[in-house]
Amino acid sequence: MASRSMTQAAFFVLTALADQPRHGYGILREVEELSDGAVQLRVGTLYGVLDRLTADGLIVLDREEVHEGRLRRYYRLTPEGMQALGTEAERMAAGASAAKERIAAGRRAPGAVAKPSAGPGFAGGVA
């Protein structure tokens, strides 16, 4: 079952493959680039994720190429993978929105952060 939420690593692999088929090493670079360096997918993580996504039917081996003597194994999204990515993107966007709203609300009416509970005066705290 792929209805359960996926891991962060799986999400970014699917995102990297969403526009075009890519090979392992290319996915690594693409994830780093599309997240502006914020997300660093590790080599040791990649192949496990690739195997799991394949087993779940979200990606498939597209083709194998030899580029300058080096083997490249390209993967691509399946329709299920595309749909799963959409669902997860929706879920993440909603989560991010909820968090941002609450942070903004907390700035307007402090109390969630700052001192233990009741305590007049001094509204500082978050820089």
Add this chain to the structure above:
Amino acid sequence: MASRSMTQAAFFVLTALADQPRHGYGILREVEELSDGAVQLRVGTLYGVLDRLTADGLIVLDREEVHEGRLRRYYRLTPEGMQALGTEAERMAAGASAAKERIAAGRRAPGAVAKPSAGPGFAGGVA
């Protein structure tokens, strides 16, 4: 070190605590509610996350109450926790956006999904 990206579970716990202090069981219900049932934080996961977040200084024990004979242990965000949540929310929003853009781009110009590569006829295969 809390500079590394946090787990999904940790993110939703922080989000649940962003507007007001809550106790464990309340966090469980709040996460389910704010995600519209899409995210189900498990009891077995919760206390480990709470311990880790406390150790990382992102949350602290706010107070303990006894409500109808039952103990309630309330946690609240620290300024660091609030900031970490903001950073992670930003990262998630960016990731979700990137995924959505690629999905939309793929719909305009198919090829990422569908058949292996060049190859007319027969588009079946994956159900």
Add this chain to the structure above:
DNA sequence: CGCTATATATCGGAAGCCGAGATATCATGG
């Protein structure tokens, strides 16, 4: 009295992450 809801917490197996290393080609630099 059993069931459900509320509320805490622990344990252990399973799943996932990731540093490190193995293997191989090609280009660059010394």
Add this chain to the structure above:
DNA sequence: CCATGATATCTCGGCTTCCGATATATAGCG
């Protein structure tokens, strides 16, 4: 000619994290 680094694959083992199951306890419903 060899070292180094980038490209490219993959495996292994330890650590972290997840989560189902279990334990304990109170209150309310049927």
